[in-house]
Amino acid sequence: MIVYEPENEQLLTNACMNCQEPHYQRAYADMENIGCCSHSPTFGLPEIQYMVVNRGVDAVEQLLFMKKKIEIRAFEVKVHAEIDPRYEQDHKKNDDPEETLRYSTCNFFKSKSGCSLADEEKPLVCRTFICPWVEEQCGKEGQQLIQDAARNISGSYKYRENELRSALKTEGINLKTDVKSTLHHLFHLKN
Ligand code: SF4
Numbered sequence: 001m002i003v004y005e006p007e008n009e010q011l012l013t014n015a016c017m018n019c020q021e022p023h024y025q026r027a028y029a030d031m032e033n034i035g036c037c038s039h040s041p042t043f044g045l046p047e048i049q050y051m052v053v054n055r056g057v058d059a060v061e062q063l064l065f066m067k068k069k070i071e072i073r074a075f076e077v078k079v080h081a082e083i084d085p086r087y088e089q090d091h092k093k094n095d096d097p098e099e100t101l102r103y104s105t106c107n108f109f110k111s112k113s114g115c116s117l118a119d120e121e122k123p124l125v126c127r128t129f130i131c132p133w134v135e136e137q138c139g140k141e142g143q144q145l146i147q148d149a150a151r152n153i154s155g156s157y158k159y160r161e162n163e164l165r166s167a168l169k170t171e172g173i174n175l176k177t178d179v180k181s182t183l184h185h186l187f188h189l190k191n
């Protein structure tokens, strides 16, 4: 049920094909069931660098930094999900961030085919998150596998993230002050 792919640094489960995690059920029957791809992903330096090397600086600017609703921090960018307009009418008086998940869709989700990004381009959380509904069905052995794999994946990710962060700090640049120079520098650090 759980597959750990060390080469792609990700955990997968076929349970996502029929996601029953209560937290991620849709608000309306006409909305596609997309499981946890309703969340707003935050991209860190390792996946941004991978994208820059494989897609080029301009394409990455377009893909991540020109979306309608983003939050640019020094070393990461959060791309907010699209929210179905019915959320506004259903929550006029009560704004609940958890409830928005039932109405939202990640910008990188493609209808009927899933995530449009390559494995290496996906944020860490997308490559390691296994929800409680799946965990409960895994038994002790499966749960241990999830824990160990998530620890390994996060460990090597954080090591690379720290290296890139230090290199950018040394140059005195970051995404918040200058997106283009930072993307160019990430490209050169790989080459
Ligand atoms: S990990 Fe859980 S919440 Fe996410 S899509 Fe799979 S089954 Fe659904």
Ligand code: SF4
Residues within 6 Å of the ligand: 036, 037, 038, 039, 041, 106, 107, 108, 109, 110, 114, 115, 116, 117, 122, 123, 126
């Ligand atoms: S980036 Fe891809 S895997 Fe992550 S939430 Fe968006 S569509 Fe899903």
